[in-house]
Amino acid sequence: MKSGGVVIVGGGHAAAELAAHLVQNGYEERVSIISEEDRAPYHRPPLSKGVLDGAQQPEEIALRPERFYEERGIQLLLGRKVVRVDPQAREVLLDDGSSVRFEKLVIATGAAPVVPPIEGADLPGVCTLRSLEDAISLREAFGRSSRVLLVGGGYVGLEVAASARRMGLEVAVLEAGAEVMSRSVSPTIGAFMRRIHEGKGVEMNLRARVEKIEGDSRCRGVTTADGMVHEADLVVLGVGAAPRDELGVECGLACDRGIRVDEFGFTGVPGIHAIGDCSVIHESGRDEGLRLESVSGAVGQARRLAAHLTGRPDPGRDIFNFWTHQYDYKVQVAGLPGGDWATEIAGNMDEGAFAVYHTDEEGRVQVVEAVNQPSAFVRGKAAIRKGAPVPGG
CATH class of the missing domain: 3.30.390.30 (FAD/NAD-linked reductase, C-terminal dimerisation domain)
Known part of the structure; x- marks a missing residue:
């Protein structure tokens, strides 16, 4: 049985930033990162941009070189999945049969793409984008396709649309709402960016609710609620991401659209914390929980938790911010x-x-x-x- 001080489950920005700041702050026990992916933590924003259109190679988007972790004694357990957590024994069991002890467990499992419960969503040619492997597969699919349809007009979907246009594909976007990027920006910005896409040749469809993905052995298009059929040989689902809070549920943590935590990542169960997209922050003075769902949010949570676990002054929560790059x-x-x-x-x-x-x-x-x-x-x-x-x- 391996043993460790802080065990971080997840391989994204939150996990990498927490590990780095624990060591930087002088934490002397072992720090371990357990990730289902077989590579060290990497930048996610380029997946829908540079990686997708070929401007960046996979090796160029690593958050830090692997020697960074080696030199600081941070243990990377890659390609491993946590199948069970025993909060009383303070132990996690991995899918290869091994186990890891912890003094502090930090759940940083992120979020997973939402696949709407519609007919045809499981057809070949229907894709989502969350990981580097997803981006590589989607880029290869672009090379075999002529017309791509984006279901969802959020900023990631529009970044994919921009990448597809740069590669010369025909692109259509189906957005169920009254404007694109409505969860992230004001109608002023949404309308401006929609016009930019239209000027680049993207077919934009607002208030278009998908009823069914058409096809037999492979997707051939999408039918919307008004009965229109939008033809495409590749469909990319971009209707949001759901927090991966399964480990929180298993540990008996309070979960409501994510693992409930305070502003420092504390779950209320001694020794177990959660940060990043899998968590929902409940602060005093706010009626509703807050899901930040951004790199800056994940990094900020990681730094605050690292400070508390090492007895350092609280750096405070930075102002929420995010960016998107399209064309x-x-x-x-x-x-x-x-x-x-x-x-x-x-x-x-x-x-x-x-x-x-x-x-x-x-x-x-x-x-x-x-x-x-x-x-x-x-x-x-x-x-x-x-x-x-x-x-x-």
Whole structure:
């Protein structure tokens, strides 16, 4: 039986960042990362962009070289799956029959793509994107396809659409809502990016609810609720991701759209923590749980937990932020959406470089959305931190 101080289950940004900061903060016991994937943690954002269109190779997206972990004594148990957790014995059992003891267990299993319960979702030619293997398979499928249909108009789906267009494929997007990227950005930004895609030749369909994926031995298209058939020889499902909280359920942890934790990743069960996309944060002063679902959110949770496990000062929670890159447009967002806030646009939308500021009733910036204006993003984020009005200049 192997033994370890902190055992981290998961191989994404949250896991890698936690391990690195534990060691950096002087943690002296063993740190182990157990990942179902057979490679060290890597950057996920390039999967729908550079990796998919061939601009980046798999070896270029590693978060850190493997020697980083070796030199710091971080144990990587790759290609292994945790099949059972015994909280009382503080032990995890792996699918190869081995077991690992822990003093602290951190669940960082991330999220999995949602596959809607519709007929034909299991047909060959229907894909999802979450891992490097998914991206490689999808890139190969692009080479065998002529028309790709994206089910879901979130930012990952639109990144895939942009990659497909760059590779010369015909692309259509089916979005059930009134605008694309509605869970991530304001209607102003969503409409702007939709027009960019349309200008690149992408067929955009709003309020298009998928009823069935057509095909026999392979998908041939999609039927929507209005009876229209949208032909395609490749369908990519991008309707969201569900937290992988199965281990939390097995451990008897409170789970509700993710493993419930406080702002420090504590689950309420001694010795067991959760961070990243598998968790939902319940903070004092907020009525609903918060799922950050971003690299910055995962990294922030990891750093706070590392500080608490090593007795270091709490670095605090950074302002939520995320970005998406589609064609030549980089959209950066900081802040969490709230109530019926006022909106102010700075810059030139026609030239594709502008920022949208959302302010509360006292004129303080709560959210900034910047398109090809990194300086406006930085100034807006600073204004949010200070509780200041829209910055000038």
